[in-house]
Amino acid sequence: MLIYNTAELDNALIRQEADDAKDAGVIAPETADRIKAAHPYTLYSPNIFVRIGLGLATVLCVLLATGLFFLMMMDGAIRSIEVFFLVWGVLAYGALELWMSGHRHYRSGVDDGLTWVSVVYIAGALVALMESESPLLLYIMLTALAAWYTVRTSDPGIALCGWVCGIMIVVYAAILYIPGARYLLPFLVMGISAGAYMLFSRMQRNFRFRHYDLCLDVLRLATLATLYLAGNYYVVHNAGMELLGMEGEPPLPWLFWTLSIAIPPVYIWLGLRRKDRIPLAMGLILIAVAVFTIRAYHAVMPIETAMVLGGIFLVGVSYFVHRYLKTPKHGFTTAAMHTRGFGAQQLEGLIIAETMQHAPQADESFQFGGGSGGGGGASSEF
Amino acid sequence: MRKNFIHQLADEGLLSETERLRLEAQQGSRMFSLHWELKTLLYLGVLLLSGGLGTLIYKNIDTIGHQAILAGIGLLCAVCFWYANKHKAPFTWEKTESPNAWWDYVVLLGCLLFISFITYLQGQYEVFGTRLGSATFIPMVVLFISAYYFDHLGVLSLAITNFAAWLGIAITPMHLLSSNAFGTERRLIDTALLIGLVLTAAGYASSRFNRKAHFSFTYYNFAVHVFCIGALCGMFFEDGMLLLYVPALVAALAFYYFLGVRLRSFYFLLMTVIYAYIGLGYLVIFTLVQALDTLEMGVLYLSILYLIVSSIAMARILIHLNRKLKSHADL
Numbered sequence: 001m002l003i004y005n006t007a008e009l010d011n012a013l014i015r016q017e018a019d020d021a022k023d024a025g026v027i028a029p030e031t032a033d034r035i036k037a038a039h040p041y042t043l044y045s046p047n048i049f050v051r052i053g054l055g056l057a058t059v060l061c062v063l064l065a066t067g068l069f070f071l072m073m074m075d076g077a078i079r080s081i082e083v084f085f086l087v088w089g090v091l092a093y094g095a096l097e098l099w100m101s102g103h104r105h106y107r108s109g110v111d112d113g114l115t116w117v118s119v120v121y122i123a124g125a126l127v128a129l130m131e132s133e134s135p136l137l138l139y140i141m142l143t144a145l146a147a148w149y150t151v152r153t154s155d156p157g158i159a160l161c162g163w164v165c166g167i168m169i170v171v172y173a174a175i176l177y178i179p180g181a182r183y184l185l186p187f188l189v190m191g192i193s194a195g196a197y198m199l200f201s202r203m204q205r206n207f208r209f210r211h212y213d214l215c216l217d218v219l220r221l222a223t224l225a226t227l228y229l230a231g232n233y234y235v236v237h238n239a240g241m242e243l244l245g246m247e248g249e250p251p252l253p254w255l256f257w258t259l260s261i262a263i264p265p266v267y268i269w270l271g272l273r274r275k276d277r278i279p280l281a282m283g284l285i286l287i288a289v290a291v292f293t294i295r296a297y298h299a300v301m302p303i304e305t306a307m308v309l310g311g312i313f314l315v316g317v318s319y320f321v322h323r324y325l326k327t328p329k330h331g332f333t334t335a336a337m338h339t340r341g342f343g344a345q346q347l348e349g350l351i352i353a354e355t356m357q358h359a360p361q362a363d364e365s366f367q368f369g370g371g372s373g374g375g376g377g378a379s380s381e382f
Numbered sequence: 383m384r385k386n387f388i389h390q391l392a393d394e395g396l397l398s399e400t401e402r403l404r405l406e407a408q409q410g411s412r413m414f415s416l417h418w419e420l421k422t423l424l425y426l427g428v429l430l431l432s433g434g435l436g437t438l439i440y441k442n443i444d445t446i447g448h449q450a451i452l453a454g455i456g457l458l459c460a461v462c463f464w465y466a467n468k469h470k471a472p473f474t475w476e477k478t479e480s481p482n483a484w485w486d487y488v489v490l491l492g493c494l495l496f497i498s499f500i501t502y503l504q505g506q507y508e509v510f511g512t513r514l515g516s517a518t519f520i521p522m523v524v525l526f527i528s529a530y531y532f533d534h535l536g537v538l539s540l541a542i543t544n545f546a547a548w549l550g551i552a553i554t555p556m557h558l559l560s561s562n563a564f565g566t567e568r569r570l571i572d573t574a575l576l577i578g579l580v581l582t583a584a585g586y587a588s589s590r591f592n593r594k595a596h597f598s599f600t601y602y603n604f605a606v607h608v609f610c611i612g613a614l615c616g617m618f619f620e621d622g623m624l625l626l627y628v629p630a631l632v633a634a635l636a637f638y639y640f641l642g643v644r645l646r647s648f649y650f651l652l653m654t655v656i657y658a659y660i661g662l663g664y665l666v667i668f669t670l671v672q673a674l675d676t677l678e679m680g681v682l683y684l685s686i687l688y689l690i691v692s693s694i695a696m697a698r699i700l701i702h703l704n705r706k707l708k709s710h711a712d713l
Contacts, residue, residue: 014391017383026408027401035396049652050704057697064690071682110697207386275414284419304437311431315487318423321416322484328413334482336417342599348421349539349600354554355429356494356540 002211003100003111003152004043009211011039012106043106051109058113062092066121082128089121096153115153119145136172139165154211156218163222167192175244182244183251186230193227217278224267224282231259234293260293275331385409417483424487432494439502452502455495462492470532477596478533489532493540497521518548530594538597542604546577553577553608564615571616575630578609582637602641606650609634610657617664624665631661643707651703659696663689 002009015036022032046054066088070077077084096114105111123142130138146162149155167189174181174188181188197220203209204216229235233256240246250256264286271280291310300306325334383405392402435455442448466489471478480486500520525541528534546553551573552561564570585601588594613634616627635654642650666688670681677684 013384014387017387021383021405021408024408026404027397031397031401035391038394038396046701046704047648049648050700053652053655053700054697057693057700060693061690061697064686064693068683068686068690071686207384210384275412280419284422302441304434304441307430307434308438311427311429311434314423314427315431315491316427318420318427319484321420322482325416331412331414333413333415334417334420335415345535346599346603349535350555352425352490352536353539353543354556356432356490 001151002154003097004106004211005104006211008041008043008104009106012041012043012045013210014039015041043104044108045106046108051107051112054109055113055116056109058110059117062088062114062117082125085121086125086129089118089125092118092121111153112155115149115155115158119149119158134172134176136169136176139168139172143169150212150215154215156214159215160218160222163196163219163226167226171243182240182246185244186236186256189230190227193223193230197223197227220278221282224279225286228259228263228267228282228286228289231256231263232289232293233257233260234296261290264290272332383409421483424483428487428491428494432491432498435495436498439498452499455499459492459495459499462488462495466492466532473531475593477594480533486534486536489528489534490536493525493528493537496524500524518544522548529597533594535597535600538600539604542581542600545580546604546608549573549577551577551608553604558607558611564612564619568616568620571612571620574608574612574615578605578612578634581605581608582634599645599647602638602650606634606638606653606657610653614657614660614664617661628661628665631657635661646707648704648707651707652700655696655699655703659692663692666692 018027018032018035021027022029066085069088070084073084092114096111096118099105099114100111103110122145126138126141126145130141143162143165146158146165150159150162170189170192171185174185178184200216200219200223204213204220209216233250233253236250236256240250264283267279267283267286269283271277271283294300295303295306301309322334325332328335385406388397388402388405391397397405435451435458438451439448439455442451466485469481469485471481501517504517504520522541522544525537525544529538529541543552543554551570552558562570562574564574581601582605585598585605588598588601610631613627613631616623617631620627635658638650639654642648642654667685670677670684670688674681
């Protein structure tokens with residue numbers, strides 16, 4: 001299924017797991033060495049920086065080659081620019097397949113670059129060609145395209161795009177073919193998302209799909225997100241007005257409010273119970289979304305008070321968890337695992353410098369009183 | 383380890399019987415780390431708390447609760463520093479390990495609150511005089527002292543960006559290009575070069591004299607971007623100054639190239655390659671455009687050809703450099 005050499009990818013997984021087992025002290029270092037000697041990994045998978053560099057170089061190369069041919073065949077190309085890009089997208093895809101059969105690359109940047117250039121060219125050409133057709137057909141074609149690419153390359157980004165296009169199929173099909181769709185649509189999307197979540201979770205546990213692990217992680221996050229958003233009051237309210245032309249409050253407001261507030265804790269509970277990072281992370285993100293949903297309709301308190309209280313709450317929760325897990329309990333620990341420390345620390349420092357910088361520039365005059373002070377003005381919009 | 387792999391490895395005779403049993407037993411009892419989740423919660427909590435308290439001061443400036451809020455912030459800040467000081471490892475010029483993630487963010491919160499507090503005092507009462515751009519100078523000093531005293535990379539990054547802000551430039555990743563009007567004022571470009579030089583010197587001194595040597599990467603990281611972007615902007619925007627800014631860029635690239643080789647840091651090699659690619663590309667296309675009269679449309683074709691050839695060359699150089707440093711995956 002994959003364009004890559006799967007025997008080599010298996011070797012990579014075995015080597016990784018042997019290292020983990022060695023670090024955990026389950027197998028002897030000599031055993032790990034013997035396992036790695038018996039399962040060599042020879043594909044070219046350079047570090048992230050080379051990958052980015054090679055990816056950029058590949059994308060640039062294809063873009064410029066396209067540009068050069070476009071200039072040379074200016075008259076013909078302008079008249080059928082969609083077909084021009086379609087042809088180039090298919091050519092780039094052909095180059096990808098050829099390259100992977102001849103070269104021993106995996107996630108080297110060259111394959112990522114070719115994948116993305118070709119898929120963007122083809123998708124762009126399809127969108128332009130189908131401008132006058134029904135969006136349903138377009139989304140079906142885009143989903144099929146993304147599915148094909150996902151199966152061949154297991155690229156998580158394309159898998160995500162495929163899921164979004166798939167949801168759009170459901171939305172448009174429901175509006176076109178199901179009478180009373182406007183009332184059913186949220187539940188339809190929620191049902192499909194829940195089904196897809198269970199399907200992807202099962203697939204992830206299946207050994208056969210081991211090379212699609214990251215894809216399935218992303219897809220599970222996406223299904224959880226669409227499941228929540230389809231039941232979120234703000235989304236239902238606004239999508240109802242914009243897409244379906246409904247007016248006023250959506251029917252069953254209490255139900256959507258309950259879903260908006262109750263789903264994130266349920267995800268967190270699910271994640272902790274199953275020791276599964278995906279629902280846990282999504283639950284934490286969605287708590288923030290739930291807070292924004294409430295604030296969009298009810299200004300309970302001024303934003304700075306809400307910020308202070310929220311900050312105290314978050315710091316307090318993490319304090320108690322730290323205290324509680326000082327010695328690991330119930331299989332949970334606060335110690336870092338599987339992270340290379342130095343790069344992560346540097347990145348953390350950069351993020352802190354980026355977001356917590358509130359010192360004014362030297363040449364700005366410093367004024368007090370009446371100012372809106374660092375984002376505090378947002379409350380007046382609601 | 384996945385069950386199928388355990389079977390496979392056992393069949394191949396690579397696992398002893400005890401190891402196979404231990405691997406199978408391990409499957410059910412995996413530790414689940416909440417490290418990054420908690421870090422994220424703490425980060426968001428501190429972000430909200432410092433932002434919210436900072437806004438509270440200004441919003442309540444004319445009310446009676448104002449003094450109380452100010453006192454509260456001062457108290458909270460004192461508690462943070464007291465706690466951080468109590469639980470920190472003794473000071474050395476070497477790298478010290480932080481007790482845990484919670485402690486890291488207490489230090490950060492203390493520093494942020496302290497800055498809010500003295501910026502307010504300064505703005506309201508001008509406690510520290512009006513010279514030296516003290517609105518940013520004093521926070522900078524506080525941040526640098528805290529960074530070294532508590533050995534905290536996040537505070538150090540804040541201190542460095544504050545240092546640049548004191549000289550009039552934003553150097554955080556998102557604002558380096560968007561907030562500075564490099565094209566309009568030559569002063570800003572030269573300030574960027576100066577900051578790059580100072581930070582490079584600081585990074586060099588850190589490792590040379592072994593004073594918190596692990597801070598040097600942070601200094602170098604800010605320095606290489608500020609300096610190279612400053613020099614490139616000088617090349618792009620200042621007519622007739624190529625003879626000044628090109629040698630500056632070349633010197634910086636040479637320094638960071640050899641630094642990358644010495645530290646075995648692929649990150650710096652990549653940055654020099656990318657900035658060199660941009661600089662060289664500009665020079666080549668600049669020269670081609672000068673010859674517009676004689677070449678006409680040829681300029682466009684030659685430029686595109688140059689870019690194609692040079693991007694392939696860049697890919698080859700990257701692969702070569704990666705091989706040179708071999709298996710170095712981190713920074």
